[in-house]
Amino acid sequence: MRKYTRTPDELRPRASLFWPRDLLARQESVSVIPLLVGTQDKFISILDVSERRPDSWKSVLGQTKDFPANLFLKHLMVLADVGGEPLMRLRTELPTIFAAGKMVFEWSGNTHEYAFKEILKGRRLNNKSLFVDGKSLATGRSLDGGMEDIVMLLLFGSTVTNASLPQVIMEKCMIGSLIGRKTELQKFVKQRYILVSRITAGATANALGQIAQDYVFELLQSSLRGWSITRNGQIPGISQNAGNTNINFDIIVKSPGNKFFAVEVSYQVTTNSTIERKAGQAQARADLLHQAGHKIAYVIDGAGNFERASALRTICRFSDCTVAFSSQEIQVLVEFLKARS
Numbered sequence: 001m002r003k004y005t006r007t008p009d010e011l012r013p014r015a016s017l018f019w020p021r022d023l024l025a026r027q028e029s030v031s032v033i034p035l036l037v038g039t040q041d042k043f044i045s046i047l048d049v050s051e052r053r054p055d056s057w058k059s060v061l062g063q064t065k066d067f068p069a070n071l072f073l074k075h076l077m078v079l080a081d082v083g084g085e086p087l088m089r090l091r092t093e094l095p096t097i098f099a100a101g102k103m104v105f106e107w108s109g110n111t112h113e114y115a116f117k118e119i120l121k122g123r124r125l126n127n128k129s130l131f132v133d134g135k136s137l138a139t140g141r142s143l144d145g146g147m148e149d150i151v152m153l154l155l156f157g158s159t160v161t162n163a164s165l166p167q168v169i170m171e172k173c174m175i176g177s178l179i180g181r182k183t184e185l186q187k188f189v190k191q192r193y194i195l196v197s198r199i200t201a202g203a204t205a206n207a208l209g210q211i212a213q214d215y216v217f218e219l220l221q222s223s224l225r226g227w228s229i230t231r232n233g234q235i236p237g238i239s240q241n242a243g244n245t246n247i248n249f250d251i252i253v254k255s256p257g258n259k260f261f262a263v264e265v266s267y268q269v270t271t272n273s274t275i276e277r278k279a280g281q282a283q284a285r286a287d288l289l290h291q292a293g294h295k296i297a298y299v300i301d302g303a304g305n306f307e308r309a310s311a312l313r314t315i316c317r318f319s320d321c322t323v324a325f326s327s328q329e330i331q332v333l334v335e336f337l338k339a340r341s
Contacts, residue, residue, distance in 0.1 A: 002332065002335065002336075004297075004320065004321035004322070004332070004336045005316070005319060005320065005321065005322065006316060006322045006323075007313070007316055008306065008309065008312045008313055008316055011300065011312075011316065011322055011323075011324055012306060014323070014324040014326075014329055015300075015301045015302075015306065015324040015325070016301055016324065016325055016326055017301065017302060017303045017306065018302075018303060032074065032078075032134055032137060033078075033193075035071070035137060036071075036074065036075055036078060036193065037193050039067065039071065039075075040075070040189050040190070040193055042064065042067055043067075043072065043075045043189070044182070044185055044186055044189055046060050046061055046064055046067070046072065047175075047178070047179050047185060048179075048180065048182045048185060050179055050180075051108075051179050051180030054105075054107050054108075054112050054114070054152070054155070054156060054176065055114070055152070057072075057151070057155075057179075058143065058148070061143070062143075068140030068141055068142065069141060069142055069143035069144075069147055070130070070131040070132050070136055070137060070140065070141035070147065071137060071140070072151070073130065073131075073132055073147050073150060073151055073154075074132040074137060076150075076151060076154040076155065076175060077132060077150075077154065078192075078193075079175055079188070079189060079192050080154050080172045080173050080174075080175060081172055082154060082168065082169070082172055082173065083127070084125065084126040084127035084128075084130065084132070085126075086168055087125040087126070087130075087150065088124070088125050088126050090125070090166065090169070091119070091122075091123075091124070091125045093166075094116075094119055094120055095120045097163045097164065097165060098116060098120060098162075098163055100162065101115060101116055101120060102114060102115045102116065102162070103116065103152065103153070103156070103157075103160055103162070103163070104160065104161050104162035104163075105156040105157075105159045105160045105161060106159040106161060107156060107159060107176060107177075108180075111161070112156075114152050114156075116149050117145030117146070117148060117149055118144070118145040118146035118149055119146055119149040119150065119153075123146045125146075125150070129146075130146065130147060130150060131147065153169070153173060154173045154175065155173065155175055155176030155179075156173065156176040157169040157170065157172075157173030157174075158170050158171065158172070158173050158174040158177070159174075159176075159177070175188075212265050212266070212267035212299075212325065213231065213250050213251065213265045214231075215325075216250075216251060216263065216265050216299050216325075216330060217229060217231055217251055219327060219330040219334075220251065220253060220263075220330065220333070220334065220337075223330070223331065223334045224253070224334060224337065224338075226256050227253060227254060227255055227256060227337075228252075228253070228254035229251065229252070229253050229254075230251065230252045230254075231250070231251060232248055232249075232250065232251075233248070233249060233251070233252035234246035234247065234248055234249070234252065235247075235249070235252060235260045235262060235289070235292075235294060237292055238262075238288050238289060238292060238294070239288075240284060240288070247285065247288070249262040249263065249264060249296075250263060250264050250265045251263040251264075251265065253337055255337070255341035256341075257341055259293075259294070259295075259340065259341045260289075260292075260294040260295075261294065261295050261296070261297060261337055261340070262285070262289060262294065262295075262296040262297070263296075263297050263298075263299065263333070264278055264296070264297070264298050264299070265298075265299045266278055266298070266299070266300050266301075266302070266305055267299075267300075267301045267302045267305070267325050268302040268303075268304035268305045275300070275304075275305045275308050275311045275312065275315070276308060276311050278298075278311070278315060279308075279310075279311035279312070279314040279315050282314050282315050282317070282318040282319070283314070283317075283318045285318075286318040286319070286320075295320040295321070295340055296318075296319060296320055297319060297320055297321035297322070297323070297333055297336060297337075298315050298316075298319045298321075298322045298323075299323055299324070299325055299329075299330070299333065300312065300315060300322060300323075300324065300325075301324045301325030301326075302325070320336070320340070321333055321336040
């Protein structure tokens with residue numbers, strides 16, 4: 001008979017510790033900021049040597065290895081704090097704003113003109129259509145006319161002289177003024193990414209946690225036909241405040257025979273307090289579920305979780321089934337659910 005309750009030492013050889021291959025694309029879709037932070041020096045170097053003409057960045061970018069055009073555009077959108085949503089709202093106004101089809105702007109003490117290629121012709125301006133969503137950034141994309149239009153607007157929008165642009169553009173689209181001024185450009189980029197990283201750190205960790213839960217949920221659904229499987233669900237009567245509010249679990253599984261199972265999921269590559277919280281709740285939740293005739297299982301993986309040895313031991317102690325994060329391990333969980341149903 002297979003052993004479903006495992007110690008951390010028994011679990012570790014089965015763990016992937018870092019994101020498995022079949023989840024890399026999902027992880028990349030919510031890991032844009034680490035990608036940008038990791039490539040900021042190359043981004044700075046591209047702009048730093050693009051001081052000959054306002055569009056010199058195109059030739060420099062084209063000669064830069066492993067730095068696709070959509071990544072360059074994403075850097076500018078994040079640094080200017082002008083994303084897909086404000087651009088999409090601006091799209092219908094652009095043909096009127098630039099009735100002459102061109103942007104006249106001041107740069108490096110001279111007046112310059114740029115003729116728009118696509119964005120005045122109705123092209124959609126959201127993250128997906130501009131290829132700056134997570135999936136597109138994971139694969140890279142060559143420069144096209146619409147992307148070039150947005151780059152020029154983000155670089156030089158604050159100095160436009162032939163149009164009245166919304167204040168959000170006039171105030172934020174000034175990065176072009178830093179071209180060739182490496183010290184100032186470097187300071188601006190570094191400070192901006194420190195701020196953005198702080199703001200997005202919690203959201204990114206939460207999104208990665210949701211990916212892990214989605215993956216387990218989908219595998220359980222495909223393996224347990226006819227069972228009821230719910231994300232962020234509750235089990236009737238399982239409450240820690242005298243029945244006032246039922247406890248939420250990551251996944252609730254209900255067998256055709258009306259047996260309930262709570263499944264908690266935690267995948268942390270870096271250290272995170274999530275597993276500490278789950279460990280603090282483990283005994284009380286196990287006691288409540290067992291008293292009602294139900295079971296609880298944990299899907300635990302990631303190098304960060306294994307660094308929290310005490311928390312992991314507590315979870316294993318109060319778990320009816322503990323598995324790592326892989327399709328093979330989820331099948332062990334499926335076996336447990338069927339055996340106890």
